[in-house]
Amino acid sequence: MLYLTEPEDLASVVPNEPGYRTAQLSAWLYDTPVLTTGEMTNLPAGLRQSLDLWPFVVEVEQTADKGRTVKWLMRTPDGVSIEAVLMGYPKRVTLCISSQAGCAMACTFCATGQFGFERHLLSGEIVAQVAYASAYLTANPMPGTPDHITNIVFMGMGEPLANYRHVKSAIDRMTGLMGRSARSITVSTVGVAPAIRRLADEPWKVSLAVSLHAADDELRSQLVPLNRRYPLEEVVSATEYYVARTGRRASIEWTLIDGTNDSLEQADGLARIAGRLGAHINIIALNPTPLTADKAPSAERTSAFMARLRKRGANVTLRATRGREIDAACGQLRARRLNPVS
Numbered sequence: 593m594l595y596l597t598e599p600e601d602l603a604s605v606v607p608n609e610p611g612y613r614t615a616q617l618s619a620w621l622y623d624t625p626v627l628t629t630g631e632m633t634n635l636p637a638g639l640r641q642s643l644d645l646w647p648f649v650v651e652v653e654q655t656a657d658k659g660r661t662v663k664w665l666m667r668t669p670d671g672v673s674i675e676a677v678l679m680g681y682p683k684r685v686t687l688c689i690s691s692q693a694g695c696a697m698a699c700t701f702c703a704t705g706q707f708g709f710e711r712h713l714l715s716g717e718i719v720a721q722v723a724y725a726s727a728y729l730t731a732n733p734m735p736g737t738p739d740h741i742t743n744i745v746f747m748g749m750g751e752p753l754a755n756y757r758h759v760k761s762a763i764d765r766m767t768g769l770m771g772r773s774a775r776s777i778t779v780s781t782v783g784v785a786p787a788i789r790r791l792a793d794e795p796w797k798v799s800l801a802v803s804l805h806a807a808d809d810e811l812r813s814q815l816v817p818l819n820r821r822y823p824l825e826e827v828v829s830a831t832e833y834y835v836a837r838t839g840r841r842a843s844i845e846w847t848l849i850d851g852t853n854d855s856l857e858q859a860d861g862l863a864r865i866a867g868r869l870g871a872h873i874n875i876i877a878l879n880p881t882p883l884t885a886d887k888a889p890s891a892e893r894t895s896a897f898m899a900r901l902r903k904r905g906a907n908v909t910l911r912a913t914r915g916r917e918i919d920a921a922c923g924q925l926r927a928r929r930l931n932p933v934s
């Protein structure tokens with residue numbers, strides 16, 4: 593499988609070919625990705641047939657929102673699933689990728705967390721999601737959106753900073769071989785404080801999103817078990833370090849749950865933290881998941897929460913939901929397949 597191979601090892605995949613094959617292959621993987629080896633027109637037919645391009649098979653492809661949301665469920669040879677979602681908008685095309693099969697963080701409101709951890713994804717499996725989606729978009733342009741992926745967000749399955757080595761190597765390849773800007777890549781974390789600091793010291797400066805969900809330790813530990821290990825103050829000060837070290841603005845994600853973290857007191861606490869970090873707040877209305885009865889607050893309660901944040905000087909937006917009917921919305925990945933009756 594080409595994508596499981598580190599780029600510098602491509603020569604070992606084609607040991608009996610002339611040296612320039614490596615450069616040709618690299619161009620097909622990273623510059624102008626194609627969906628099949630058959631499209632690698634400058635390679636000999638025999639070689640094209642002998643190469644395994646993707647480290648997964650695409651088991652399910654679903655579209656919604658008039659073709660502007662596409663979700664893939666990919667299956668690796670060892671049987672784990674990877675999910676990725678492509679979303680087209682008038683001025684951007686965002687690809688949401690997975691860093692792990694499953695997740696060990698067990699956030700109560702997240703479908704991935706509810707089903708546990710399978711394994712880390714390898715850097716090739718992470719990069720291949722980007723290449724696959726790029727090739728798909730080239731072959732299936734979305735009307736009224738840019739013709740290439742403008743943003744990549746680590747907001748699919750998994751906690752990227754719990755799989756640091758492979759996520760780092762994937763970002764190395766995206767910013768190097770794929771020529772993407774670090775700014776266009778967002779790492780979203782539940783708050784692995786030491787890894788946030790480590791990320792700040794990397795040569796590339798990616799955008800950082802921190803999933804807060806609660807403004808005090810008591811509530812946060814209920815929703816996000818990792819908070820017991822890295823409490824709020826550690827997460828916020830690591831984020832402060834990230835912002836100072838990289839000059840990038842951080843954003844805060846807040847999944848709004850009816851009757852849980854949508855009080856005005858929580859809004860006040862959140863506004864204080866956002867003020868301290870100079871961070872933008874992204875509110876995500878809870879998407880339903882199989883194992884809890886939690887729901888999103890009413891539109892009125894959501895507006896009241898956001899109005900309170902604005903009154904306290906915060907910069908806040910409500911994330912538009914995409915793909916809910918195909919279980920492609922935040923926190924829903926992996927839900928239906930494992931729980932067909934949901």
Ligand code: SAH
Binds near residue numbers: 751
């Ligand atoms: N592990 C990383 C990235 C994956 S989740 C993180 O926690 O940030 C990406 C975002 O979706 C996170 O902010 C997460 O809290 C949010 N999310 C998870 N489940 C959700 C749900 N059911 N409804 C709405 N947002 C959810």
